[in-house]
Structures are given as C-alpha cells and as structure tokens.
Amino acid sequence: MPNQSLNHLVCCGLLFLGVLFSSPACALEIVAGPCLQNPTETSMSIVWVTDVNCTSWVEYGSSEQALDRKAFAGSHGLIDADQTIHRITIEGLFPASTCYYRICSKEILKFEAYKVTYGQTLTGDVCHFNTLSKNKPDFSFIVLNDIHQRNDLFKKLAEQSASRPYDLVFLNGDIISDINNTSQIIDYVLKPCADLFAKTTPMIYVRGNHETRGKYARMLPDYLVLPNGRFYFAFDHGPVRFIIMDGGEDKTDDNPAYSGLVDFDRYRIQQKHWLQKQIQSEAFQKALFKIVVVHMPPVASQQWHGSDHLYELWRPLFNEAKIDLMICGHTHKYEVIQPKPGVSEYPVMIGGKPADKEATVIRVDVTRDKLDAVMTTDEGATVGTYQVLRRPPAL
Ligand SMILES: [Fe+2]
Structure with a gap:
C-alpha cells in the first residue's frame, strides 16, 4: 500500500475514533430544568438536573x-460539585425587577484530592424572571x-392558562402518586414545570x-x-399573604400502610404552633388578603383522620385569622364550599381529579380591592367561581 493511502487510512481511523469518543451522544445534557422556585422580593432559586x-x-x-454576575451554591466554604442536582439562589x-439568567454546568470527569479533571461545559438559553413585590397592586x-x-393533563391545563399572564404557579399536592424512584420527581414535576412555565414563572410546591409515600x-x-427547608411557610406578593401548609397523610400514623414510619400527628401540631405565631406577625396583620394553600381540606369527614385532625387543630385558627380564601x-x-359562620368562616375552593373533563386549574386574579x-x-368549562371583597379596616 502506498504511504499516502496508508496515511489516509490512519487519519480516517483517528477521525472515526475522535468522532466516536466526542460524539454528541455522550454529551453533557440537561435532564430537567431550569425550574424557578422559592421566589422572594430580592432572590430567586433555580433548580436543574444534569445527566452526569x-x-x-x-x-x-x-x-x-x-x-x-455569577451565582453558585456551596456550604462551609466549598462550592457544590460532583452532583447531578443543581440548586442555586440568586440574591441581592x-x-x-426583571433578571436575565442562564444556567451553566461543567462536567467533572474525575475528582481527586489535588486535581479535578473537567469535561464539557454546557450553557443554557437566556431566560428571565421577575422578583416579587409587596407593592405590586395586582x-x-x-x-x-x-x-x-x-x-x-398537566400540559393541557398549563397551556390553557397561558393565554393570560400569571406570576406564580402552585402545585397543590399529589402531582406524584408515590415516590418509588427519584426519576418520578424529575419526570412528573421538574420536567413538565420547566417545559411549560417554570423557566420564567416560579413554581411553589405544596x-x-x-408525596409522603414511597422510599424516595x-x-x-x-x-x-x-x-427555611420546610413544607410549611408564608410569603407576600402584592396585597396577599400566602400561607402554605402540609396536612401530611389522611390515615392514622399507626395505619399498617405506613409501617411505623410516619409521625404526622406531631407534625400537624408543630404547624399549629407555627400558625399561631404567624397570624400574630406584622406581615400577616398588615396584608390586605390572606390566602391559605393546603392540599388536604380541613373539613370534618368522620372518616379520614388527617382531615379531621386539621379540622380540630387548624380550623379555629383560620377562623380567628379571618382567612379570605382557602385553596385545596x-x-x-x-x-366551592361557602363560608359557614361558626364552623369554617372562609370559602374553600377544592380542585378536581386526574381524569379527562374533571381535572381543573384554579386561577385567582388579585387586586387591592378583591380576589x-x-x-x-x-x-375549558367553568365549574366554580368565588369573589372576595376586601374587608373594611378593623375599628
Ligand atoms: Fe391527596
């Protein structure tokens, strides 16, 4: 074989190996995200997952x-590294205000004590979001x-809602049926959220x-x-103080289905104590509207321990706090459950189920005068409406 042909063959072979080992099929990829979470007036958290x-x-x-500017996550002086879940908060x-951002991930091929070998760097598309504001009028x-x-259904409901703008999306529970592997969290929460709205509009997980079921x-x-690392919290946006609570499970803690691994009675009491402090806070007292978002309605069922426990524990505080609207x-x-004087003195709007024609999206338009x-x-059928007028100031 002439030298020229041999050289050509070697070059082709090297090129083939080069293509093989740098093939895009092996490339670093974003599995899900970015997904905006935990919005405040001065910060936003961004979550995404990579394949390596x-x-x-x-x-x-x-x-x-x-x-x-650049934000990264870390603790104790160490920047987060060598992981597939990325959670970064932009502060300050x-x-x-409107903030433009893009996510960046650099693959770690080998992590040694005195040398880290990096692979590819991936840069996402530029997206933007708006921070919250107590002064926003509507x-x-x-x-x-x-x-x-x-x-x-997730896609259908989100797309149907997209014709008019909104600032926040609440996922009010049972988005996942049980968590037997972490891919369910990616496939049924982070991916659909990011693909449908959460690159620009934050998601609030209730x-x-x-979602308390399963090993994962x-x-x-x-x-x-x-x-604060909790599933129960409060925050403000515009004239609303949102109270997010976690009702835990519906059955008793000693139900065999939970194999002795749940402690929800105590958890609900802990939240009652938090709620007592919350309704005394200046932020709560000053808010023009108070909206509670909780998955399980605190309605007496005589059948389900969880609901009955919430009814006994939390409902009197919601009455005392003069909640304007509860969404479950x-x-x-x-x-739509109308307010009942002396029982539950606030309207409760309960969303539908995972079935065609019976899944729902609840949209709330807020102004300083009404919800x-x-x-x-x-x-697209309207199956419930409720209007709340702003209460006159207390004398
Ligand atoms: Fe449920």
Whole structure:
C-alpha cells in the first residue's frame, strides 16, 4: 500500500475514533430544568438536573446582553460539585425587577484530592424572571392539584392558562402518586414545570399526602428549594399573604400502610404552633388578603383522620385569622364550599381529579380591592367561581 493511502487510512481511523469518543451522544445534557422556585422580593432559586456529575453556576444580569454576575451554591466554604442536582439562589435583587439568567454546568470527569479533571461545559438559553413585590397592586396566580402523574393533563391545563399572564404557579399536592424512584420527581414535576412555565414563572410546591409515600419521598426536598427547608411557610406578593401548609397523610400514623414510619400527628401540631405565631406577625396583620394553600381540606369527614385532625387543630385558627380564601385538592371532587359562620368562616375552593373533563386549574386574579377565583376544567368549562371583597379596616 502506498504511504499516502496508508496515511489516509490512519487519519480516517483517528477521525472515526475522535468522532466516536466526542460524539454528541455522550454529551453533557440537561435532564430537567431550569425550574424557578422559592421566589422572594430580592432572590430567586433555580433548580436543574444534569445527566452526569457537574459543578454549576448561574450567570445573570439586568439585560440579556449583560449577564455579568455569577451565582453558585456551596456550604462551609466549598462550592457544590460532583452532583447531578443543581440548586442555586440568586440574591441581592430588587423588588419587582426583571433578571436575565442562564444556567451553566461543567462536567467533572474525575475528582481527586489535588486535581479535578473537567469535561464539557454546557450553557443554557437566556431566560428571565421577575422578583416579587409587596407593592405590586395586582397580579394573578394559578393552582394545579392532583395531577397524579398525568403529564397530558398537566400540559393541557398549563397551556390553557397561558393565554393570560400569571406570576406564580402552585402545585397543590399529589402531582406524584408515590415516590418509588427519584426519576418520578424529575419526570412528573421538574420536567413538565420547566417545559411549560417554570423557566420564567416560579413554581411553589405544596406537598400532598401521596408525596409522603414511597422510599424516595424522603428525597423530594433534594429537588426543591423550600423556605427555611420546610413544607410549611408564608410569603407576600402584592396585597396577599400566602400561607402554605402540609396536612401530611389522611390515615392514622399507626395505619399498617405506613409501617411505623410516619409521625404526622406531631407534625400537624408543630404547624399549629407555627400558625399561631404567624397570624400574630406584622406581615400577616398588615396584608390586605390572606390566602391559605393546603392540599388536604380541613373539613370534618368522620372518616379520614388527617382531615379531621386539621379540622380540630387548624380550623379555629383560620377562623380567628379571618382567612379570605382557602385553596385545596385531595378529595377528587371539585367544589366551592361557602363560608359557614361558626364552623369554617372562609370559602374553600377544592380542585378536581386526574381524569379527562374533571381535572381543573384554579386561577385567582388579585387586586387591592378583591380576589376573583375561577376554577376551569381541562375542557375549558367553568365549574366554580368565588369573589372576595376586601374587608373594611378593623375599628
Ligand atoms: Fe391527596
């Protein structure tokens, strides 16, 4: 064989090997995200998942052309590294401001004590979000519940809501049916959220009873950014103080289905004590509207321990606090429960179930004078409305 042909063959072989080993099929990829979470007036958290271990950061700034700042996550002086779940918080923003950002991940091929070998770096598309503001005079939000892994319904409800803008999306529990592997959290929460709205609009996760089930229920918080690390918290946006609570499971703690591994009675009492302090807070007292979002309605059932426990423990405090609106799921029966003096003195809007024509999205339009809540099915039928007028100031 002439030398020229041999050289050509060697070159082709090397090229083939080069293509083989740098093939895009082996490339670092974003599995899910970015998904905005835990919004505040001055910060936003961004969560995404990569297919291989990386160290990650977010580049951000006040315009698409000026991503001149960098945020990363870490603790104890160590920047997070060698992991596939990336949770980074941008801090120091201004209320009601627009922030442009892009996620970046750098693959870690080998992590040795005195040398880290990096692979590819991946940079996401530029996206943007708005921070919250107590001074915003009006805004809207939507609530989805009991999707139970029906991504088709998730998509339908979210797309149907997209015709008018909204600032927040609440996932009000039982989005996952039980958590037997972490891919369910990615496939049924992070991916649909990011693909449908959460690159620009933050998602607020309200845990349902089904998300307490399964071995990997204990890892759900690893994929979320929860205020103070808890599933119960409060925050403000516009004239609303939101109270998010976690009702735990519906059956008694000693039910054989839980194998002695749940402690929800004590957890609900802990939240009662938190709620007592919360309703005395200045932020709560000053808010023009108070909205509670909780998966399991605190309605006496005479059948389900969880609901009955909430009815006894939390309902008197909600009455005392003069809650304006409660939004729930769980029962798989959409309805609007009118306020009942001396019983539950606030309206409760309960979303639907994971079935065609019976899944719902609740949209609430907020102004400084009123709340307008409308519940619509995946087919676009309005199946519940409620209007709350601002209460006159206390004398
Ligand atoms: Fe439920």
